[in-house]
Amino acid sequence: MSSTESHRIWDILKRYDSDPSALIQILNEIQKDEGYLPHASFELLSSELNIPLSKIYGILTFYEHFKLVKPGKNIITVCMGTACFVKGASTLTTTINNILGIESGETTSDQLFTFERVACLGCCALAPVVQINGEVHGQMTPNKLQKLLTKMRKEEEKGEKK
Numbered sequence: 820m821s822s823t824e825s826h827r828i829w830d831i832l833k834r835y836d837s838d839p840s841a842l843i844q845i846l847n848e849i850q851k852d853e854g855y856l857p858h859a860s861f862e863l864l865s866s867e868l869n870i871p872l873s874k875i876y877g878i879l880t881f882y883e884h885f886k887l888v889k890p891g892k893n894i895i896t897v898c899m900g901t902a903c904f905v906k907g908a909s910t911l912t913t914t915i916n917n918i919l920g921i922e923s924g925e926t927t928s929d930q931l932f933t934f935e936r937v938a939c940l941g942c943c944a945l946a947p948v949v950q951i952n953g954e955v956h957g958q959m960t961p962n963k964l965q966k967l968l969t970k971m972r973k974e975e976e977k978g979e980k981k
């Protein structure tokens with residue numbers, strides 16, 4: 820854990836007055852700030868909140884939304900809810916597998932792309948839906964998605980050369 824991360828976590832702990840009953844809110848805040856929960860933060864939380872590490876890990880495994888691995892720079896989220904599924908969401912996941920070479924929950928080795936699947940993004944009328952870095956793209960097709968991902972990949976490569 821970097822010293823900047825560590826400082827931010829201390830700030831969050833201060834805000835909650837190191838209250839052990841606020842553990843879930845504290846974990847949520849850390850994830851909001853860092854994009855994930857660094858492993859090194861758990862010992863700090865354990866000692867500061869006086870909660871056994873085993874209890875912290877129990878909570879992390881119970882709540883699926885906690886991320887233990889640092890996400891990539893770009894987050895690609897495919898909705899697998901009913902409306903999106905019946906309109907071909909699985910063909911979109913296959914497109915991502917083929918272009919980025921990753922499965923749901925994985926990040927490319929260059930740390931540029933993370934692929935996630937969710938149950939419903941709340942805009943079913945636009946099905947099938949893909950969210951890219953928080954921006955919703957409705958009526959997605961494998962062809963459109965392929966073009967978007969290829970464009971993003973090229974832009975990232977250009978950015979790296981600068």
Ligand code: FES
Binds near residue numbers: 903904938943944
């Ligand atoms: S099912 Fe995909 S947005 Fe609701």
